[in-house]
Amino acid sequence: MLPARIFLIVLLPLLAFKCLAQQSFPEYYELDTWQPKLDSLREALGANISYKNKKGMELATLLAISHYPELQNRKLKVIVREVKGAPVEASFGVFNFIKPGKSKIYKIIIQENSFMERLSLNKQVAALGHEMGHFIQYQEKGYFNTLFGLLNYVISDKYRIRFEKGADRIEAEHGLGPNMLDFSFYSSEEEIKSYMNQQHND
Numbered sequence: 001m002l003p004a005r006i007f008l009i010v011l012l013p014l015l016a017f018k019c020l021a022q023q024s025f026p027e028y029y030e031l032d033t034w035q036p037k038l039d040s041l042r043e044a045l046g047a048n049i050s051y052k053n054k055k056g057m058e059l060a061t062l063l064a065i066s067h068y069p070e071l072q073n074r075k076l077k078v079i080v081r082e083v084k085g086a087p088v089e090a091s092f093g094v095f096n097f098i099k100p101g102k103s104k105i106y107k108i109i110i111q112e113n114s115f116m117e118r119l120s121l122n123k124q125v126a127a128l129g130h131e132m133g134h135f136i137q138y139q140e141k142g143y144f145n146t147l148f149g150l151l152n153y154v155i156s157d158k159y160r161i162r163f164e165k166g167a168d169r170i171e172a173e174h175g176l177g178p179n180m181l182d183f184s185f186y187s188s189e190e191e192i193k194s195y196m197n198q199q200h201n202d
Helices: 004-022 031-045 058-065 121-141 143-155 157-180 189-201
Strands: 049-052 075-081 088-092 105-111
Touching: 031 058, 049 058, 058 075, 058 121, 088 121, 105 121, 121 143, 121 157, 143 157, 157 189
Parallel strands: 049 075, 075 105
Antiparallel strands: 088 105
16 A cells, blocks of 8 residues: 555646546637636736736636646746747746746747737637647756757757647647647647547546
């Protein structure tokens, strides 16, 4: 029989992940349905989220992070600004490697006046859910392995696609598979359905 401490350390995270996989989420987020719930979502999920130039991204951010309970005690900054490169990307604080878990800072940087601002709410949630999948990858890899991975990301197309599809898989595991069918950067509809089927079979 497992000692109580080992049970807590080993089995409880597995049970929590199983409950997460079985949790029911909307398959489509309609703006008219969710906009009136913004205040309650902000109260429940917004304590650790800050914004620089919200530009209408708050609701989508709160809905996306509702799928990621393991990120809800992390500090998240959503920044909308003029930047070169991708319309949306996941980043992190430069001092994350010396900070304890709850003090680590994750960032989502959105290119101002990009198509991200014109997407439907459901597509915004799917796009932000993908970026939050990267945060899970960062946590799993650790700071220095993440930096090494980002170097590979720049120099290897194969690594980049594998890394991005890995974030898609994580997103689907967190209940956003149906929403991804409406919008996905990297994975095809067939691949998304495969992620969802694997989740249901686990």
